[in-house]
Amino acid sequence: MKGYTPDGRIHMPELPWRVVQEGDRVELRAPKPGYLRDLPPPGARVGPKDACGVLEVLGRAHRLRIPEGAAGFLAPARPDGIVLARTPVAFDEPVLLLEAGAEAE
Numbered sequence: 001m002k003g004y005t006p007d008g009r010i011h012m013p014e015l016p017w018r019v020v021q022e023g024d025r026v027e028l029r030a031p032k033p034g035y036l037r038d039l040p041p042p043g044a045r046v047g048p049k050d051a052c053g054v055l056e057v058l059g060r061a062h063r064l065r066i067p068e069g070a071a072g073f074l075a076p077a078r079p080d081g082i083v084l085a086r087t088p089v090a091f092d093e094p095v096l097l098l099e100a101g102a103e104a105e
Helices: none
Strands: 014-016 018-022 025-029 034-037 051-057 060-065 072-076 086-089 094-099
Touching: none
Parallel strands: 014 060
Antiparallel strands: 018 025, 025 094, 034 051, 034 086, 051 060, 072 094
């Protein structure tokens, strides 16, 4: 989602998602503990350097970016598929899956 700015702020600290690949499974994991919000909808295509959610850490919002070499269609990592509007996450907790079908740009 090129140019996606979840809450409209132009200048915001940024963090890259932690990417873990196990076989064909590519997970986006929380880079720090905090509250996750403003995720793109399931099925959205993302690629390197795309904005993909916001992580609130100790009351400060950080825009999350897809790191180089990662691309795909988003799917929830939780088996029940539930993603809350403001979800608490722990460090390295799986949040999203990148499904094949989108090549890295």
